[in-house]
Amino acid sequence: MSNQTAARNKDNYLRAKAAFNDKDLDRCMSYYAPDHQIRSRDVGPGREHIQQSLASTRESWPDIQIVVEHAVAEGDWVMGHCLTTATHSQPVMGVAPTGRRVQAMFWDLHRFNAQGQIVETWNLTDSLAIMQQLGLVPSRG
Numbered sequence: 001m002s003n004q005t006a007a008r009n010k011d012n013y014l015r016a017k018a019a020f021n022d023k024d025l026d027r028c029m030s031y032y033a034p035d036h037q038i039r040s041r042d043v044g045p046g047r048e049h050i051q052q053s054l055a056s057t058r059e060s061w062p063d064i065q066i067v068v069e070h071a072v073a074e075g076d077w078v079m080g081h082c083l084t085t086a087t088h089s090q091p092v093m094g095v096a097p098t099g100r101r102v103q104a105m106f107w108d109l110h111r112f113n114a115q116g117q118i119v120e121t122w123n124l125t126d127s128l129a130i131m132q133q134l135g136l137v138p139s140r141g
Contacts, residue, residue, distance in 0.1 A: 009112040010073035013080060016118070017066050025055060033117040040122045050121060061086035061102075069105075078110045088134065095134045104129045 012031050019028035029051055036047045043049040057064060064086035071080045083105055088098045104126045111120040132139045 006073040006075055008116050009078050010071055012116050013071055013078040013110060014068060017068055020054060021065050023058065025051065028054065031118055033113055033119045036118060037120050039120050040124065060090050060092050062089060063087050076112050078112065080108045082106050093131065093134060093136060095136065100133065102130060102133045
């Protein structure tokens with residue numbers, strides 16, 4: 001695996017995030033392989049699962065923006081550490097919209113195929129931070 005492949009995969013990862021931020025789900029999905037698999041949830045193979053997940057996120061948080069704080073690429077793998085910011089303008093987790101700005105970190109790991117498309121994804125979101133900001137659990141400190 002060359003450094004060029006890792007650089008291409010990292011670039012495609014960043015382009016997918018930019019397309020999501022631009023609300024261009026079709027362009028975003030072009031970076032995912034047709035047989036893409038979400039590994040952090042028990043769903044079957046197929047790009048439609050990640051498309052549904054991203055569309056649902058966009059519906060819940062219409063103005064969500066993702067800032068990639070760090071992205072590291074090695075071979076077929078890209079790992080990202082991201083900050084999301086959105087306005088709580090839709091019901092989320094049973095909480096009516098508050099109009100508050102909500103921020104949360106997430107980490108994602110992706111494996112790419114030889115064509116530079118994402119074939120596997122693992123996600124970890126700081127859901128506790130979201131629940132605290134929505135008032136579902138008390139904040140520490």
